[in-house]
Amino acid sequence: MCGIAGVILKSGGADPEILDRLTRALAHRGPDGTGTFADGGNGLVHTRLAIIDLETGDQPLTDDAGSQLIVNGEIYNFVELKQEIGLDQFKTKSDCEVVLPLMRRDGAGFGPSLRGMYAVAATQQNGKPTYLARDPFGIKPLYYMEDSRGLYFSSEPKAMFAAGLGTPQLDNERRDEFLQIQFTSGAETIYRGVRRVLPGETLTVEEGRVTARAHLHALPPGGPENISESEAIKRVGDALMDSVRVHQRSDVPYGMFLSGGIDSSVILACMRELNDRPVEAFTVGFSGTGVSDERAHAQVVARAAGANFHPVEFSEDDFWSLLPSVVAAFDDPIADYAILPTFKLGMTLAEHGLKVVLSGEGGDEMFAGYGRYRRLLRPWWLGGRPMRQRGILEGLNLLRAQPVDWRAGIRKTEDAVSLPGRSKLQIAQAVDCADWLPHDLLLKLDRCLMAHGVEGRTPMLDPVVASVASTLPDRLKVRGRQGKYVLRKWLDQNLPEAEPFARKRGFTVPVAEWIGKNGRRIGELVVAAECIGELCDPGRVVELFAGLEGNIARHHGQAAWILLFYALWHRVHIDGALAEGDTFDVLSAAV
Numbered sequence: 001m002c003g004i005a006g007v008i009l010k011s012g013g014a015d016p017e018i019l020d021r022l023t024r025a026l027a028h029r030g031p032d033g034t035g036t037f038a039d040g041g042n043g044l045v046h047t048r049l050a051i052i053d054l055e056t057g058d059q060p061l062t063d064d065a066g067s068q069l070i071v072n073g074e075i076y077n078f079v080e081l082k083q084e085i086g087l088d089q090f091k092t093k094s095d096c097e098v099v100l101p102l103m104r105r106d107g108a109g110f111g112p113s114l115r116g117m118y119a120v121a122a123t124q125q126n127g128k129p130t131y132l133a134r135d136p137f138g139i140k141p142l143y144y145m146e147d148s149r150g151l152y153f154s155s156e157p158k159a160m161f162a163a164g165l166g167t168p169q170l171d172n173e174r175r176d177e178f179l180q181i182q183f184t185s186g187a188e189t190i191y192r193g194v195r196r197v198l199p200g201e202t203l204t205v206e207e208g209r210v211t212a213r214a215h216l217h218a219l220p221p222g223g224p225e226n227i228s229e230s231e232a233i234k235r236v237g238d239a240l241m242d243s244v245r246v247h248q249r250s251d252v253p254y255g256m257f258l259s260g261g262i263d264s265s266v267i268l269a270c271m272r273e274l275n276d277r278p279v280e281a282f283t284v285g286f287s288g289t290g291v292s293d294e295r296a297h298a299q300v301v302a303r304a305a306g307a308n309f310h311p312v313e314f315s316e317d318d319f320w321s322l323l324p325s326v327v328a329a330f331d332d333p334i335a336d337y338a339i340l341p342t343f344k345l346g347m348t349l350a351e352h353g354l355k356v357v358l359s360g361e362g363g364d365e366m367f368a369g370y371g372r373y374r375r376l377l378r379p380w381w382l383g384g385r386p387m388r389q390r391g392i393l394e395g396l397n398l399l400r401a402q403p404v405d406w407r408a409g410i411r412k413t414e415d416a417v418s419l420p421g422r423s424k425l426q427i428a429q430a431v432d433c434a435d436w437l438p439h440d441l442l443l444k445l446d447r448c449l450m451a452h453g454v455e456g457r458t459p460m461l462d463p464v465v466a467s468v469a470s471t472l473p474d475r476l477k478v479r480g481r482q483g484k485y486v487l488r489k490w491l492d493q494n495l496p497e498a499e500p501f502a503r504k505r506g507f508t509v510p511v512a513e514w515i516g517k518n519g520r521r522i523g524e525l526v527v528a529a530e531c532i533g534e535l536c537d538p539g540r541v542v543e544l545f546a547g548l549e550g551n552i553a554r555h556h557g558q559a560a561w562i563l564l565f566y567a568l569w570h571r572v573h574i575d576g577a578l579a580e581g582d583t584f585d586v587l588s589a590a591v
Contacts, residue, residue, distance in 0.1 A: 002059070003029030003047040003450075004070045004142075005159050006121055009150035010132050010208035014043025018163045023047060026160035029072070029450045035059045037068045037313070041150065041208065042130065046070040061092065063100045066125035071096040071157050073118030073140040074457070076246040081113065089221050095249070103131065108202050109380045111136070111216045115246065116461055119155060119197070130205040130475050136218040137362070138199030138438025138460040139339045141332070141446055145193055150208030157194045158331040158573065166193060168331075168574055176403035178534075179562060180391030182335040183440040185409030189332055198274045199438045218433045218466060223421035227469040232486045233493070235468045240490075243462040244270035247358060254356035254457075255280035255347060257293025259507060260298030262369070262484055265498035266491050267459055271358065272305045282348060282357070284314050284341040287508040291422040297499075304497035312348050314341045327445040327568045328579035334440050335565040337509040342448040350452040357449070361441055362460035366469040367484040368477035377478065387428060392558050398536045398544065410435065427473045437461075459553045513555025515564065516548030525587040526563055531570040536563070 003026030007014050014037065023034050023045045030047025037044040037060045046059040060068040075081070078095035079292060085101050094507055095116075102110035103122055117139035123130045132153055134142050144153040145166050152165045161168050172204050176188045187195045203211035227235075242330035244267060248254065256271060258281040271279045281302045285295035295311045302309040314384055319340060326343045327333075351358055352531045378384030388410055410431070445456040459465070472486060479485040488500035515522060523545025527538045545560050564583075571577040571586055580585060 001025075002072045003155045004045070004072045004119060004121055005152075005154035005157070005163075006042070006044040006070070007150060007152050007165075008123075008205050008208050009041030009043075010148075012041060012149075013337055014038045016536060018165065019043045020047050021163035022154065022159050025162040027095065028453065031286065031453045033058055035070070037062075037123075039068075039071075039123075042068075044068055044121060044123065046071050046188060057095070059094075061094060061097050061100065062560050063091075063104070064236060065104065067103065067122060069096065069100055069120070069122045070121050070216075070494045071099065071101075071118055072142075073120075073135065074249075075099070075116040075118060075454070076249060076462075077115035079249070079542055106206050106393075108212065108214050110345050111200070111202055111214070117276060117461075127323065129211070131202055132197055132205060133202040134197045134199055136200035136216045136463070137433065137442070137458075138218075139461060140444050140459060141443060141444075142197040143189065143194055143332075144197060144203075145195070146209065147193075151205055151210065153197075156331055156562070157191055160194070164192075167464045170574065173404070173408075176237055177406045177409055178333060178335070179393055179566060180406040181388055181410070182392065182562060183333075183436070183443070185413060185435040185439060188409075191382060196439075199434065202418070202527070205520075218461075219426075219470045220422070220467055221419050222471065224423055224426065224473045226473060227417070229476060229486070229489070230562070232472055233490050236472075236486055237490050239462075239465045239468040239496070240266060240459065243459040243465050244358070246272055246459045247462070248274060248457040250356050252355045254358065255282055255310075255349060255352070255354045256358040257281075257362070258283050258298050258302060258309075258500070260294045260301050260562060261360070261504065261507065262487055262491060262500055263363030263460060265301050265360075265495055265500070266363070267358055267360050267488060268301065268305050268307060268517070269491060269495040269498075270459070272307070272495075279305065279424065280310065280352070280354065281305075281307040282310045282312055282345055284345055285310045286314055286510055289513055291510045291513075292504075294507065297504075301495065301498045305495060310348070310352070312341075312345060314344050314509075316517070318344060319511065319514045320584070321582045324568060324572070324579040324581065324585045325451075326448070327565065328572050329451040330443075330569065331570045331573050332439075332443060332447075333565070333573075334443055336440050336444055337511045337561060338507070339444050339448055340509055340511070342444055346449040346452040346454050349454045353477070355453065355457045356457060356528050358457050359445060360460060361456075361458045363484065363487065365437050366460050366465060367472075367487045368429060368474075369427055369483040369487075370432075371483075373425060373483060374481070375423060376428050376477055376591055377474075379463065387431065392555075392562050396540070396544065396556070396559055397541050398559065400535060400537060423474050425477065426551075428468065429470075494547065504542060511561045512548055512554075515545065519545040519547070519549040519560075521583070522564065522587075525558075526567045528589065529570065531565040531574070532567050 005022040033048040119140040119142035120133040199218035283298040285293040491500040
């Protein structure tokens with residue numbers, strides 16, 4: 001896991017000072033080393049977090065034809081690919097080096113051979129194109145900008161801004177979308193002129209401009225396959241064991257995030273079978289609050305699996321003191337309150353000397369765990385409704401003017417993934433895999449862990465798992481009031497102490513409760529922020545925050561949280577304030 005960036009110019013040479021600024025801006029993503037390549041208008045930088053091939057895996061990697069490669073991520077099937085290609089073709093033991101011979105063989109079509117998480121930049125000699133590519137699930141991020149001079153790219157937008165390649169200017173339509181759904185969809189980001197390489201996309205860049213795009217989908221096309229429950233359980237179990245096996249390939253120690261829920265318990269059950277030593281399991285909780293604390297149940301599951309259990313406390317003091325640092329890590333903003341405990345878990349992993357952690361992220365998307373899927377399948381008279389029909393700030397009379405069409409991006413994705421033969425449930429899962437998963441959940445994991453030099457791995461998000469999960473019959477995904485039916489059945493057979501069919505409260509963070517204790521004070525600071533005042537009615541915002549002191553209605557609490565996040569985010573990433581001190585300090589300090 002690393003940071004990558006570079007410039008691809010139409011003419012002239014890459015400026016060493018710009019490459020140096022890019023390197024410094026991405027240092028937190030790769031504390032174990034740096035590498036730079038410059039040749040004419042091409043310039044590449046790499047900051048390394050050493051996980052595999054600690055001695056000879058420094059990047060850029062090169063081949064005899066003069067191609068240069070930088071990668072942020074891991075290629076899990078590198079062992080098999082090297083054997084297939086021929087071990088004599090490789091100079092290092094790096095998992096990433098396999099991209100070079102695949103690129104020589106397949107050109108822009110190298111992606112389908114890779115099993116892993118990756119953002120790739122590869123330049124070639126003799127006028128051949130440069131490729132920028134991202135894994136099909138979008139586990140690893142990659143952004144780019146274009147102007148009259150050429151194209152620039154980076155693992156994080158703020159690195160390009162720090163290098164002087166552009167300035168952070170808001171795209172108001174994307175801002176409005178963010179305030180309603182807590183993330184932004186599609187290729188356009190909240191910054192004007194900054195785009196994402198989409199999940200599974202490979203860009204061909206020639207003479208400093210994008211000339212072609214290829215796309216590799218995360219989920220296979222086609223409708224559900226009619227198979228028996230027993231066969232489905234076997235296929236799912238085999239795929240998961242295979243995925244966890246390759247996701248554990250590492251030359252450094254690793255641990256796992258254990259919530260005690262279905263997905264992480266499945267990962268732990270697989271790890272127990274594949275490891276000779278006890279698994280290091282970390283669980284976060286919230287003492288003395290109104291939300292469910294998962295640590296007690298997680299400890300039972302960990303003990304049953306023979307894991308070493310590490311409980312982690314996230315307190316109200318953590319909320320106010322860590323929030324500015326968390327916001328600073330999210331130049332591409334998401335207001336998912338799970339960023340808070342994930343950030344603290346990243347800190348804890350680093351303190352324990354662990355560089356790699358496995359997570360159950362993606363299980364809900366692969367196996368249909370969300371309640372919104374079940375609501376979608378019900379008729380309207382039984383409470384059925386489409387996904388994301390109501391925005392976070394809707395119905396509260398907070399905004400001076402209603403956004404024109406904040407749902408346009410989601411609707412575009414819905415149209416794109418509505419392929420012939422797919423069931424309504426499969427389409428909903430594909431929508432989430434295209435937007436919610438890469439632009440919220442996986443971005444959360446990337447930024448929160450890379451801020452501490454820790455690599456997050458997601459065995460649920462693997463081509464082998466996706467090929468099985470995507471084609472399961474709907475009846476084996478959703479059964480009555482529960483999703484992930486076949487996953488629960490497998491877990492019940494392999495780690496019954498996880499109680500997979502017990503009714504559990506969903507994971508949440510008591511942000512509304514904590515904000516409510518300081519409602520008036522923090523509300524006045526939020527409304528004093530120019531970015532809030534220009535969008536919202538000040539009196540209504542103050543009322544919203546003050547009202548949380550005696551009423552923690554979910555909709556009101558979520559609205560207060562996203563306004564607080566946005567006020568802080570704007571201060572740091574647009575106004576240029578330093579994320580120093582606690583939340584009150586940052587909001588009240590002059591820029």
